[in-house]
Amino acid sequence: xxxxxxxPIAIALGAxxxxxxxxxxxxxxxxxxxxxFPYGTFLINLSxxxxxxxxTTLLLEKAIASPDLRAFISxxxxxxxxxxxxxxxxxxxxxQSGHWWRALFYWGGSAVLGVMSLELGSTLARRL
Numbered sequence: 165x166x167x168x169x170x171x172p173i174a175i176a177l178g179a180x181x182x183x184x185x186x187x188x189x190x191x192x193x194x195x196x197x198x199x200x201f202p203y204g205t206f207l208i209n210l211s212x213x214x215x216x217x218x219x220t221t222l223l224l225e226k227a228i229a230s231p232d233l234r235a236f237i238s239x240x241x242x243x244x245x246x247x248x249x250x251x252x253x254x255x256x257x258x259x260q261s262g263h264w265w266r267a268l269f270y271w272g273g274s275a276v277l278g279v280m281s282l283e284l285g286s287t288l289a290r291r292l
Contacts, residue, residue: 174232178240186245212246216253 165173190204197203219237223229229237242249251274258267 170232171235174236175240175243178236178242179244182241182244185241208246209248212242212249213252215245216242216249217256220253 186208189208193204193207216238219234219242223234223237255267255271258264258270
């Protein structure tokens with residue numbers, strides 16, 4: 165198969181179980197713990213970050229997997245499971261590469277500006 169097609173197919177195949185894992189874990193947490201705190205999202209974000217750190221380190225530093233498998237797990241599964249894991253990885257890469265100000269801006273700015281963007285989007289939608 166054409167290598168230009170294998171990676172997108174691997175990502176798509178990984179996204180389905182990632183999205184379903186997120187959905188069912190969230191439902192389980194709501195049933196188990198209630199809706200007073202977003203336990204599902206909290207658990208998903210932390211476990212996704214843990215898995216992203218483990219998988220990227222294992223697959224990249226140990227070079228035990230093909231680019232297709234790395235894309236399937238990191239971009240497909242974990243990307244659909246939680247984008248927080250990517251956010252955590254990218255923040256860490258910025259810190260480790262010595263780009264402290266960029267890392268701090270990305271880390272804090274994503275959270276603060278993300279909430280502000282959500283509020284702006286909600287405000288704009290209400291005005292329609």
